[in-house]
Amino acid sequence: MVVAAGDVGLVLGAFYLAFWVRYGGDIPTYNFSAFVQLAPVLALVAVLLFFIVGAGFQFLLLAGWRYGVWCLNRTLHGGSGLWCSVTTVTCSPF
Numbered sequence: 001m002v003v004a005a006g007d008v009g010l011v012l013g014a015f016y017l018a019f020w021v022r023y024g025g026d027i028p029t030y031n032f033s034a035f036v037q038l039a040p041v042l043a044l045v046a047v048l049l050f051f052i053v054g055a056g057f058q059f060l061l062l063a064g065w066r067y068g069v070w071c072l073n074r075t076l077h078g079g080s081g082l083w084c085s086v087t088t089v090t091c092s093p094f
Contacts, residue, residue: 011046012039 019027019035027035
């Protein structure tokens, strides 16, 4: 939960920094009030996207990591897998 709050804080900070850079450090009141009104929507969208994309990305990253370790283990112990090369430690589907 703390990580999600930090991520949302970074997203909101990035939007604020974009406003700050766009207006040369002097954000007009009209635009700043629009940012303040939009911040809860940005935070909600960020949390939803982090949850949706993060879950899929975490699964793919974990699957890739497990496959790489499996390939390395097979290679180091003299075995060969479907896509693992016995002569090198790299794993490739080609």
